[in-house]
Amino acid sequence: MKSNRIKQLLAEGKITSGSWVSLCSPIGAEIMGQMGFDWLLIDMEHGAGDYQTLLSQLQALSASETVPFVRVQSNDPAVIKRVLDLGAMGIMVPGIQSMEEAQQAVAACKYPPEGIRGVAMVRAARFGLDRDYLKEANGQIMTIIQMETVGAVESAEQILSLPGVDVAFVGPADLAANLGHTGDPAAKEVQDAIGKIEAAAKKHGVPLGSVSRTWAASQALIDKDYKLVSLGADISYMMKASQRALENFSKATGR
Numbered sequence: 001m002k003s004n005r006i007k008q009l010l011a012e013g014k015i016t017s018g019s020w021v022s023l024c025s026p027i028g029a030e031i032m033g034q035m036g037f038d039w040l041l042i043d044m045e046h047g048a049g050d051y052q053t054l055l056s057q058l059q060a061l062s063a064s065e066t067v068p069f070v071r072v073q074s075n076d077p078a079v080i081k082r083v084l085d086l087g088a089m090g091i092m093v094p095g096i097q098s099m100e101e102a103q104q105a106v107a108a109c110k111y112p113p114e115g116i117r118g119v120a121m122v123r124a125a126r127f128g129l130d131r132d133y134l135k136e137a138n139g140q141i142m143t144i145i146q147m148e149t150v151g152a153v154e155s156a157e158q159i160l161s162l163p164g165v166d167v168a169f170v171g172p173a174d175l176a177a178n179l180g181h182t183g184d185p186a187a188k189e190v191q192d193a194i195g196k197i198e199a200a201a202k203k204h205g206v207p208l209g210s211v212s213r214t215w216a217a218s219q220a221l222i223d224k225d226y227k228l229v230s231l232g233a234d235i236s237y238m239m240k241a242s243q244r245a246l247e248n249f250s251k252a253t254g255r
Contacts, residue, residue, distance in 0.1 A: 001125075001130055001132050001137060001140055002140075003140060004089050004090070004141070005038070005065065005067055006038060006039050006067045006090070006142065006228075007140065007166070009038065010166075010227055014227070015222055015226070015227055015229060016038040016227060016228055016229065017037050017038050017039075017229055017231055018037050018039040018040060018041060018069075018209075018228060018229065018231065019032060019040055019041070019230060019231055019233060019237075020040075020041055020211070020232070020234065020235075021040050021041060021042045021047075021057065021233070021234050022042075022047040022049075022233055022234060023234050023235060023238075024047060024048050024049035024053040024057070025053075025057070026053075026056035026059065026060040027060070029042070029056075029057035029060045030061070030064075032066075032234055033064030033066040034063075034064055036066075037066050037231075038066065039066060039069055039090070039228070040061065040066050040067075040068060040069065041069040041071055041230070042054060042057050042058075042068065042070045042071070042088075044071060044072055044073050044083070045072065045073045045074075045094050051082060051083075051086065054070065054086060055086050055123075058086055058087045058123075067090065068087065068088055068089055068090075069090035069091070069092055069142070069144065070083045070088040070090070070091060070092070071091075071092040071093075071094060071146075072091060072093060072094075074095065075093050075095065075096065075101055075104060075105050076108075077104070077107070077108035077116060077117075080093075080117075081108065081117055081118055084117065084124060084141060085120065085122035085124050086124065087123050087124045088124075088141075089141060089142065090141060090142035090143070090144055091108075091109050091144065092144040092145075092146060092169060093105040093143070093144070093145055093146060094146045094148065094171070095148065096145050096149065096151070096159065097151030097155070098151055098152075098158075098159075099155050099158035099159050099162065102155075102159040102162055105143060105145060106143050106162060106163075106164035109141055109142075109164070110138045110141075110164065111134060111137060111138055114138050114164070115164075119134065124137070125137075142166040142167065143166050143167075144166060144167040144228075145167070145168055146169050146170075146174075147168050147169065147170050147197045148170070148172075148173075148174035148175045148178065149174070149175065149178050150178050150179060150193075152197070153175070153196055153197060156196055156197050156200035156201075157200050157203075157204075160200045160201055160203075160204040160206045161204050165206055166206075166207070167207050167208070167209050167228055168197060168206050168208055168209070169208075169209040169210060169228065170198075170209070170210040171210075171211070172185035172190065172194065172211070173211075175193060175194070176190045179193060198224070207226075207227035207228065208224075208225075208226045208227060208228070209227060209229070209230070210226055210228075210230065211230040212229065212230060212231060212232070213232060218231055
């Protein structure tokens with residue numbers, strides 16, 4: 001089985017770069033993979049894609065060294081199983097509310113006896129040609145728990161003490177909404193909640209991750225030793241570059 005380069009980098013204490021992939025395009029994913037990100041996350045929670053577009057994007061990313069993660073739409077073992085079978089090397093699970101839900105997510109990502117993932121001849125195992133996959137998958141595939149609810153904050157100590165939780169990924173936008181500060185993740189209550197997550201992660205040795213939409217925000221995460229730093233998204237890169245081009249055109253032509 002191909003080793004998970006992100007697990008190795010995290011074991012070495014390295015900070016890793018990533019980006020969201022939401023365009024549902026294999027060419028878009030291939031281009032992003034060629035840019036040199038350590039990991040890319042294909043978003044099936046808010047993205048418009050399905051299993052077929054996911055498959056084509058995973059195939060496109062296999063041409064690069066970038067590690068493919070997928071955010072599933074819910075904490076559903078059947079969904080997680082299908083996404084892993086297609087070849088994702090990490091699963092991000094949104095909306096976790098409790099230790100029990102986190103345990104369910106971890107179990108869905110692992111074969112027995114550590115979990116409940118079903119066995120089949122799947123793309124992830126090169127359709128049976130990779131005879132080491134069943135032995136090595138539990139150690140290579142990452143479970144990334146999104147910490148973005150009041151329940152997750154209240155249960156942070158228990159969730160982040162669980163074996164098999166590889167990353168605590170802070171979702172500031174949803175956390176703000178959960179706390180009654182929709183659109184304002186800078187609110188003190190939200191930042192205090194994030195501080196509780198950070199403290200629990202540090203106590204239990206769980207790497208932190210989060211999103212950033214500006215370099216200043218990315219630098220802030222790096223300064224706080226977050227290990228998975230999302231530098232943006234394919235959609236925002238396209239929009240910002242287009243906006244800059246049109247602004248320059250307007251300055252030059254008056255239109």
